[in-house]
Amino acid sequence: MHKFMSIGLVLASVLSAGTPAFAQDGKLKYVRCETDSALAPLFHELKGGDWKKAAGQKGLSSRGALVGTIKAGGMSIMVALDTSGSGKEFDTVRLDPTGKGQFDPKGCLKLKLRKEDGSTFGSFGESEAVEIKLDGKAAILAVAGNYSCISFVGTPTYSLQISFYFAVEGKCAFGAKSYPVRLIDATGRMEMGNAAGPKIETGRAGPPIEGDTVMVDVGDGSFTKSVFMGLYGMPLRVDGKWYDVRLSADKTELAAKQIDLPAGRIKIPHDKWACVLLGKKYLMRISGGREPAHLPEDCYQIVSFNEYGPAEAGGAESFISYDFAADASGGKAKAVEITKDLDTTFPVGSPLTAEVCIDSSSGGKLSFSACLKDALELSPKLIICGSGKPLQPPFITISDSSGRELHKGQMQDKGDGNFTCSWEIPAKMKGQTVVKAAFEAGPFKIESKELKFELK
Secondary structure, eight states, X not given: OOOOOOOOOOOOOSSOOOOOOOOTTOXXXXXXXXXXXXXXXXXXXXXXXXOEEOOSOBSOSOTTOEEEEEEETTEEEEEEEEOSSSOSSOOEEEEETTSSSBOOGGGEEEOEEEEETTEEEEEEOTTOEEEEEETTEEEEEEEEEEEEEEEETTEEEEEEEEEEEEEEEEEEEETTEEEEEEEEEOSSSSOSOOOOOSOOOOSSSSOSOOOOEEEEEOSSSSSSSXXXXXXXXXXXXXXXXXXXXXXXXXXXXXXXXXXXXXEEEEEXXXXXXXXXXXXXXXXXXXXXXXXXXEEESEEEEEEXXXXXXXXXXXXXXXXXXXXXXXXXXXXXXXXXXXXXXOEEEOOOSSSEEEEEEEEEEETTEEEEEEEEEOTTSOOOSEEEOTTSOBOOOOEEEEEETTOOEEEEEEOEEEETTEEEEEEEOOTTOOEEEEEEEEOXXXXXXXXXXXXXXXEO
């Protein structure tokens, strides 16, 4: 999910000062953009008492429609839960970007509903867009979100989480070459030019990182293949050189000024990966493969990391995901030092090791837990296998010193990559006992580390 747009701002560059030349053919225009191009966005929420029964608003189908208002940047956007016809169940989200209660059919988003334990859940938007006026100009507002209707003793409680995205596209000169560029806003401020800084914030509704995303297409212009991507306000490396990319004073163009930076390289041993790193000077969003990726010299903490694997036939892409935002905000995340002209290997991700430990022993019963760790002793938050399904709990095997199997069963998933189970120790059981947890993770290699202990 993410979003797009443009409004005024005073740009405080963290890089060297100076005025770059703006390309005459690079006028920015609003475009639709795939929602996975930017960082996850800030979302707005309407729930409980935020909703009021519709009264006098235009363009609604149901007399029982509910309306609420979201403050996004300097805009008030009215949102309605409505029906698409004569039905009684809400199946439509309507938007009025003017905030005046005038709902246009073009601002209609269909809910994809599902039932679960007497409640209703749904999603909307994804690839849909709404045309609005912004600074007197036609703009494209992309929308995505989630809906729920939960009933307690017959009384429904409605909740809506919604995110808005804007993107502008034009051309920008990088040295002697001109490339298509995009600037994507996912901050919830409804304005372009939100510069990222060397900081993150946790405990709020949305991602810990604020800053627009810059994309530079050096390939076919589709923004899907040969793309350099980074955070607005941070250094961006294109064609082997570092640039400071910024908006013009009237917010109609992007320009890139070449800058000199002491830089090193990070080597991450995977075919495809992406990460966010927090330094003392920089906040860098980078991606790559087996070749070393360039980074400005700094001491970085890992905020997030994804390793991508191949999908099974007809399945979704597989990945291993880490999230250390809370640790990074407190200065306690894993650090990597990038030094000028040097390569630094950072072996995060697969292969992983499954480790088992004893949590407690009571009344002839042992409780075990299992977790996954990589070469850096880091544990992933989520693993999606090639089938598109989350990693399933492992099977634990308990054997005696001769290899005779004493117990085998599937552990329980306790969330955040932790799995547990308990075992009743057989009467008069003594001697060495061996415990292993076996995971099946599709394309990702997981080795099982044995836990050995003596029963006396």
